[in-house]
Amino acid sequence: MSKDLELEDLKKPSPSPSRIPQRTFLKFVLICIFLSTLWISNYIPLPIYHHEYSVCSESGSIYTVDEVTPQVECISIVGSRISYTGSSKELQGRLYRRAQAVSWLQRWLVSRLFSRVSHKISYVNSDAIIVPGLADAHAHIMINGFKMQLELDSCKSLAEVLEQTKAYIYSHPDIYNNKSQWIEGGGWDQTKWPETGFPHAADFDTDPLLRGRPIALHRVDAHASWVSTRVLEIMGDLPTKVKGGSIVRDSSGNPTGIFLDNAMSLIPVPEWTDEQMTTFFDTTMNLALSYGLTSIHDAGSSPKIIQFMKKQAEAGNIPMRLYIMGHVSSDEYWGSQIPRLIDYGKHGHLTIRSVKLVTDGALGSWGAALLEPYSDKPDTSGIMRSTPKTLFNLVKQFWKDGWQVNIHCIGDRANHVVLDIYQELIEMGHNETTTMIANTTGEGELMKANVTEWRPRIEHAQIMTMKDLRRTNELGIIASVQPTHATSDMWYAETRLGPNRIKGAYAYRTLLYGSPKHVIPLGSDFPVESVNPLLGFYAAVSRLSVDGTSPHGDGGWYASEALTRAQALKGMTLDAAYASFTEHELGSLTPGKKADFVILDRNIMQVPFKDILKTKVVATVVDGKVAYGAL
Ligand SMILES: [Zn+2]
Numbered sequence: 001m002s003k004d005l006e007l008e009d010l011k012k013p014s015p016s017p018s019r020i021p022q023r024t025f026l027k028f029v030l031i032c033i034f035l036s037t038l039w040i041s042n043y044i045p046l047p048i049y050h051h052e053y054s055v056c057s058e059s060g061s062i063y064t065v066d067e068v069t070p071q072v073e074c075i076s077i078v079g080s081r082i083s084y085t086g087s088s089k090e091l092q093g094r095l096y097r098r099a100q101a102v103s104w105l106q107r108w109l110v111s112r113l114f115s116r117v118s119h120k121i122s123y124v125n126s127d128a129i130i131v132p133g134l135a136d137a138h139a140h141i142m143i144n145g146f147k148m149q150l151e152l153d154s155c156k157s158l159a160e161v162l163e164q165t166k167a168y169i170y171s172h173p174d175i176y177n178n179k180s181q182w183i184e185g186g187g188w189d190q191t192k193w194p195e196t197g198f199p200h201a202a203d204f205d206t207d208p209l210l211r212g213r214p215i216a217l218h219r220v221d222a223h224a225s226w227v228s229t230r231v232l233e234i235m236g237d238l239p240t241k242v243k244g245g246s247i248v249r250d251s252s253g254n255p256t257g258i259f260l261d262n263a264m265s266l267i268p269v270p271e272w273t274d275e276q277m278t279t280f281f282d283t284t285m286n287l288a289l290s291y292g293l294t295s296i297h298d299a300g301s302s303p304k305i306i307q308f309m310k311k312q313a314e315a316g317n318i319p320m321r322l323y324i325m326g327h328v329s330s331d332e333y334w335g336s337q338i339p340r341l342i343d344y345g346k347h348g349h350l351t352i353r354s355v356k357l358v359t360d361g362a363l364g365s366w367g368a369a370l371l372e373p374y375s376d377k378p379d380t381s382g383i384m385r386s387t388p389k390t391l392f393n394l395v396k397q398f399w400k401d402g403w404q405v406n407i408h409c410i411g412d413r414a415n416h417v418v419l420d421i422y423q424e425l426i427e428m429g430h431n432e433t434t435t436m437i438a439n440t441t442g443e444g445e446l447m448k449a450n451v452t453e454w455r456p457r458i459e460h461a462q463i464m465t466m467k468d469l470r471r472t473n474e475l476g477i478i479a480s481v482q483p484t485h486a487t488s489d490m491w492y493a494e495t496r497l498g499p500n501r502i503k504g505a506y507a508y509r510t511l512l513y514g515s516p517k518h519v520i521p522l523g524s525d526f527p528v529e530s531v532n533p534l535l536g537f538y539a540a541v542s543r544l545s546v547d548g549t550s551p552h553g554d555g556g557w558y559a560s561e562a563l564t565r566a567q568a569l570k571g572m573t574l575d576a577a578y579a580s581f582t583e584h585e586l587g588s589l590t591p592g593k594k595a596d597f598v599i600l601d602r603n604i605m606q607v608p609f610k611d612i613l614k615t616k617v618v619a620t621v622v623d624g625k626v627a628y629g630a631l
Contacts, residue, residue, distance in 0.1 A: 051624060052078045053120040055631060056088050061129040061603055064589035065573045070566075074121075075130065077595040080623035085589055095119055122631050128618060129603045131569060132589050133294025133320075133596030134533045135576035137480050138459055138523030141298045141322070142305055143186075143222065144287075145280025146272070147527040150185025153220060157193045158203060161217070166209050179213055182270055186218035186527065188226065191364060191492050198248060201257025204228040216267055221362040221528050225264045227257045234268060242266070244385035261361045261383050265329065277308050284531070285319050289628040291532045292598035292617040294320050297480075297523065297580060299406070299459060300327035300356040303337045313345025319627050321349050321596070323580040325356035325406050331390045333397045340402075347623065351580070354404035356459070357394060358385050360414035363489055363496055368411030368463065375498035382411050392421045399425060399454055404581070406457035406480065412501065415464045419471050422456050426475060429454075451476040452517075457579060460485070460525075463497065463505040473514030478579050480521045481508055483540035483568070484529040490543075490550060490557040502558075508540065509561045512571075520563070521579040522571035533572055534604065534615050540568040542609040565605045595624035599631070 055062075056074040064070055064085055074091045076084035084091060124130060150168045155161045165183065168175075175181045190198055204210040205228075215228040238247055238255055245262030247255050259267060272280070288296060301309065301324050312318050326338035335355070344350040361367015361383045366374055369382040386394075391407070398405050409415040429450045461472065461479035472479055486506035494502045512520040524536050535546070540563045543556030550557040563571065577587030585594050599618040602611060619629035 052076070052083075053122070053631075054084070054091055055122050055124065055130060055597075055599070056091070057124050057128070057130060058088070059126055061124075061605075062589065063129060063131050063569060063605060065132050065570050066588040066590045072589075075589050075595075075597070076119075077624040080595055080625075082589055082591050082593050082595050084591055091121070124599055124618070125601070127602050128599055129605065130589070130597055130599050131292075131604075132573040132587060133598055133620070133622065134292045134572050135295035135297070135321075135521075135580075135587070136288070136293055136523045136526065136531075136533055136536075136572075137297045137521035137576040137579055138299045138482060139296050139526045139531075140222070140300065140528075141284045141296060142272075142277065142280045142301070144527040144531065145283040146184070146276075147186040147218070148280075148283055148287075150183070150217075151187050152185055152217060153187035153189070155188060155192070158190075158195050158199050161188050161199070162203065162207055162210065165204075165215065165217070166207065169209060169213075181214075183213060183215045184217070184269060186222065187220050188217055189220040189364065198224070198256065198258045199226050201227060201229045201232055201255070216269055218264075219365060221364050223261055223264075223362040223367050224365045225259045225267055227259065227267055229257070231267065232257060235266065238266065244383060246383065260365055261367055261385055262329070274308070277305070281308070281312065287531050289319060289620045289622075290617060291534070292600065292620050292628075293531070293533055294596040294598070294620060294622050294627075295323065295576065295580075295586065296320065297323040297521075297576065298325060299408075299523075299525070300325050300358075302327060306338050306352060309350055310339065310341065310344070313341075313347075313350035316346030318345060318347065318349040320622050321582075321586070322351070323354070323582075324350065324352045325354045326352060326403075327356040327358075329358075331386065331394075333394060335398055335401050335403060351582075353402075353581070354406055354457075355398055356406050356408065357391060358408040359391065359418055360384055360409065360411050362410055363462065363493065366496070369413040369417075370411045370463070370497075370501075371413045371416065371465070372501075374496055375501075376495045381413065384414065384417070388417045388421065391418065392424070395421055395456075396425055396428075399429070404455050404457070406459050408459045410460050410462045412463045412465050412468065412504065415458060415461060415468050415472075418458060419468055419475065419477065422477055423471070423475055426450055455579065455581065457521075461511065463501060464507070465501075466504050469504055469507055469510050470514065472511065473516065476516045478517075478519060478521065479511040479515070480523060480579060481506075481511065482523050482525045482529065483508065483536045483563075484524055486543065486557065486561075487539040487545050487550070488529065490545075494551070506558070507561050508563055512563065512567060517578065519575040519578050520567070520571045521576040522568065523576075534612060537565075537568050537572060537604060538609060538612045540571065541565050541612075544609065546613060548610055569605070595621060597621050599629070 054074050054076040060071055060073045062072045062075060064072055069085060072085045073088040075082055152161050152164055204215055212230050214230045217226045232255055242263040246260045247263050248258035250256050328334040328337055341350055341352045360369035366377050366380055367383045369384045373381045395405050407418050409418050455478055457478040457480045459480050461481055522536055543559050543562045544550050548554055556562055574587035577583045598620050601616045601618050604612050604615055619631050620627050
C-alpha cells in the first residue's frame with residue numbers, strides 16, 4: 001500500500017513555487033506578519049493594549065472618599081478602572097516585583113507587540129490634590145446651554161437687563177435684521193435690583209431697538225418668565241386661571257408680562273432645532289468638564305431631549321456620565337414615553353432610570369408652597385403645581401414600573417405632601433411586596449428594603465417643618481440639596497419665611513446626620529446657580545456668599561447647618577453616586593471602580609474658605625482618560 005503510494009507520488013510532477021503546500025505557506029505568512037509587526041512597531045505607535053499609569057502626590061493629598069483609606073499617595077489606572085490606591089513605596093515595590101516576574105524575552109515581546117505598556121508615573125504639584133470625579137446631583141444641561149445665549153445673572157438693575165438684551169441683538173445680525181425673530185435668555189433676579197416687584201412687559205417698549213420684538217426672558221429659578229408686549233399680542237386672549245401657575249395682572253386686570261410656573265407653558269416660544277440642541281449640549285458639557293464634573297444628574301428632560309441624548313450616546317458624543325431624570329408635564333402616567341437605559345451608548349455614559357415630578361414653585365417668585373402664608377406677602381402661600389392625588393397616582397405607577405422617583409419640593413407644604421405620599425406608598429409597598437422581599441431580606445427589613453431599592457428622592461428639600469425633617473430621615477428619603485441656594489437665598493429667605501420657619505430651611509447638617517444611609521447628594525441646579533461645583537462646596541462648608549459675608553456676619557448664615565469639608569466632598573461624589581445607584585462603580589477612588597478623578601491646583605480640604613473660590617481644575621479624567629486639562 002505504502003509502496004503504491006510512493007510510486008504514485010513519483011509519477012506526480014514536482015511542486016512548482018506557486019503550489020507550495022498550504023500549511024507551509026500559512027506558516028510563512030504568519031512569520032512574515034510577526035516579523036513585520038516587530039519592525040513596524042519601532043516606527044508606528046501601535047494601539048495600547050492596556051492603558052496603564054499612576055498619578056501620585058508626594059504630600060499624600062489624594063482624597064479618596066473611601067473610608068478604608070481616606071488619603072493616599074498614589075492611584076493607578078488600568079484601562080478605564082482604578083487598579084491600585086496606596087503609598088508610593090508600595091506602588092514602586094509592586095512595579096518592581098512585576099518586572100522581575102517576567103523574563104526579558106517576554107518583556108521585549110510584549111513591548112514590541114503591544115507597544116507602550118511601560119508604566120508611567122506622574123506627580124502632581126505639591127499644592128495640588130486629587131479627588132474623585134465631581135458630580136452634580138441636580139442640574140439642567142440643555143437649559144444651561146440655552147441660557148448661555150443671553151445670560152442675565154450679573155444684572156444689578158432692570159436697566160442692565162435691557163442693555164444686555166440690546167447688546168445681544170447688536171451682536172447677532174440675523175436677529176437685528178429680523179424683528180420677528182424670538183429673543184430668549186435667562187438669569188434675571190429682581191431681588192438683586194433696586195426696583196421692587198416684578199418687571200413689566202412695557203419695560204421693553206421704553207427702547208426703540210427692543211420695542212415690537214418677541215422677547216421672553218426667564219427668571220433665574222426658571223419659575224417665572226417675563227415677556228414683551230409683542231409676545232402678549234401674539235398670545236391674544238389669555239385664560240383667567242391657570243392650574244398650578246399664574247398670570248400676573250395689574251390693578252385693571254391686564255397681564256403685566258409675567259407668567260409663573262405652569263402659566264409659562266402658554267408662551268408660544270419656538271421649538272429648539274437639532275442644531276440648537278447640539279450647541280446647548282456641547283456648551284454645557286465642555287464647561288462642566290472644565291470645572292471638574294464627571295457626572296451630572298439632569299433634573300428633568302423631555303422625551304424629545306432624551307431622544308437627542310440617546311443619539312449623542314450612540315455616536316459616542318457624551319464625554320461624562322449623565323443620569324437623566326425623564327420629565328413630562330402631565331397628570332397622566334407618562335412612563336411609556338421615555339426609554340429605560342442603563343450605561344447606554346458607545347461609552348456607556350447615559351443612564352435613564354429615574355423621573356422628575358414637580359410639586360411647587362420657587363421661593364424667589366413666592367411660588368414655593370407653604371403651609372402658612374408668606375411672611376412678606378400674606379395674601380399668598382405659594383403654588384402647588386400638582387394635586388396630592390395626582391402625585392400619589394404617578395408615584396405609585398412609576399414605582400410599580402421600577403422607576404426611581406425624584407420630586408421637586410421647595411416649600412414646607414410641598415415637602416409635607418410628598419412625604420405623606422412616600423410614607424403611604426412605602427407602607428403599602430410593605431404589605432404588597434411582602435412575599436417578594438421577604439425571600440431576600442427577611443422579616444423586619446421589609447420597609448427599609450423597599451426604600452433602598454426605590455431610593456426615593458426629594459429635590460431641594462428646602463423648607464421643612466422640624467417634624468418633616470425627622471420624617472425624611474425616618475423614611476430614608478434622599479434629600480438632594482443645593483448649597484448655593486442657601487447662600488443665594490439667605491438675604492431674603494428669612495423675610496419671606498419669618499424667624500420660626502427659617503429654622504427648618506436649608507438644614508443640611510440636620511438632614512445628613514439623621515439620614516440612615518448618611519447621604520446628602522449635593523447639586524447646583526445650574527443654570528439657576530453656576531456650573532462650578534466648588535461654589536457649592538464653598539457654600540456648604542462656609543454658609544457665606546462669595547464675598548465672605550452673610551446676614552449673620554463672616555461666621556456664616558446659620559452656620560450650625562454647615563457641612564464639614566469631608567462631608568461636602570462626599571456629598572459631591574459618593575452620595576451623588578448612591579442617589580443614582582452607582583456607589584459600587586463611582587464616587588470614590590477605590591480599586592475596581594471607574595477611573596473618574598479630578599486634579600485641583602490647591603487643597604480645598606485645608607485652604608482658608610476664600611481660597612477655595614480661587615481653585616483651578618488642572619485635569620478632569622473620565623474612564624481613565626483626560627477629558628479636560630493635562631495630567
Ligand atoms: Zn432644578
